Amino acid sequence: MSTREEILGAAQRRLNLDPTSSMADIAAAAGIGRATLHRHFSGREDLLTEIGARSLDRWEERLDAARVGDVCSSDDADRLRATLVTLLGQYLEDSDDFGFALTDQFVLAEPTLTARGEALAEREIELFAAAQAAGVLRDDVSPRWISQACYGLLVAARDALRAGDVPRRDLDTVVASFFLHGAAAPGKPL
Known part of the structure; x- marks a missing residue:
């Protein structure tokens, strides 16, 4: 059984x-x-709520393991950058398991899951703000925008894997590079 x-x-x-x-x-x-x-x-909603909770559990575990609070208070640009790259890789690994929960409308709208997700997002936004203050991330956009861009990049990565556009072995490097440097050609002005 x-x-x-x-x-x-x-x-x-x-x-x-x-x-x-x-x-x-x-x-x-x-x-x-x-x-x-x-x-x-008891039904599909009960199942989806449990999957959403598991997804949030994993997100929280990743933030805790990265010691995001300590990293944010360190003001160490190298440590902040390394933490961002590590978390992005872990988020990509998790999106293999929890990709459905990233975009399912029920999971995204369920009140208990939404409240918990917002609290976790605040921890992540604190990390992005610290990275901005240390010069790791651009500071001409809000850290909330960076959080949304990170989420969008995870969804795009999940979809690219499904379509076969990016090999899984290259995904961590592609996403980290894109997150930290954008789509501009290296050394080219905007």
């Missing part, structure tokens, strides 16, 4: 491939019947 964790993993993988998957599709992907799936989750 599949455990709740195994079912959630199978559901995430299925929804990452096809966000419109039905509960029957998800049950089949988990190798269980619909009745078993419904013993674990």
